[in-house]
Amino acid sequence: MPVETPGRRLMGHIPLEFVAKKVSGAGHRSTNASLSLTSMIDFLVVTVVFLLMTFSASGETPVAKGLNLPKAENTLDMMDAPMAAIVGSQVLVDGSPAGNTRAVEESDRMQRMDELFNVLKAKRELWKQTHPNKDFPGVVLLQIDQNVKAVVVKSVFQTAAFAGFPNVSFMVNNLPKSHG
């Protein structure tokens, strides 16, 4: 399609006086109301500043469905580490099944959980292969429901320690501090 010189335009070459007269009010109150942008821009800027301040670049840590994590005040920031979750009686490591807790619950005795041990050990070996000149941090994050029994918690804790993850962190929801 060829480019053509624009023709005459409304309000420019064609004055449309009756429209201008109507808009200006023709002696009456103008129908052309102006909107104050200052307060709107102030509001938008304040909203942007608030959202930027609460913005987290690390994003949301995935929590296994159906888990009610306990809440605590004296917490540390999250970090990147393998995540072991206990969902019902199933154990998941980074979303993949790694055994279950039935044997521990039935015996009511603290014991090593072999499948979890093997998965965590494999994770450790993999990390060491991919980071040959670095010290292994040995951190594992545990997502455990608030109602899980202590025998399961201690078994998972001990299994993680045996598998070479002595720095165990329990994932919790952060509570605002109630004391000074």
Place this chain on the structure above:
Amino acid sequence: MGGVDVGGGGKGKRKSLDSEINMIPMIDLLMVTISFLLITAVWTHMARINADAQVPGPPRPDVEQEKIEPEKQLHVMMQGEDKFVLVWKQGQTTVDQIDVPRKDVVTQQGAVEVVRFPDLAAKVESEWKAKGQHSNPTDKKLDQAILHTDNKTEFKYIIGVIDAVYQTHRDLQLGGKTEKLPAFNITFAVN
């Protein structure tokens, strides 16, 4: 559109001094930024509470070791329903034993029951001030607390006790800066 009136209208065909700033792209940018930030906003803040299983291993008879005096450790016993027992132990020797009446402060927050033990937290703090061994800000070592719990205790109560122990803070110099960090490192008793 917003305008900036700097007075005067210019002479003849000269460009007018009365210039205007187009506000529409600016408002568009703000709107897009707000939309992006609202969509990516994280409203539930996860955190972690640390427990350390790095305990010294059994002694090796083939290696001659320096005789080091064992440090005092705070054992927090939560087996009873009516009280906690705080025991300071040095090796196998019991140095001191204190009973703390157990008062569970349980509040419901949505589906989660928040358990707090303020009396235990206060007692642990006073005990650490009296008997803690690592209070110097240059001392990077932490006092050790060992949690004893029965097998039936629910996890929320364990977190409540760990939270109470971690309420005791001390100054610690890290890289020229002094920070407030928990005075204890906590682990679980094996039996």
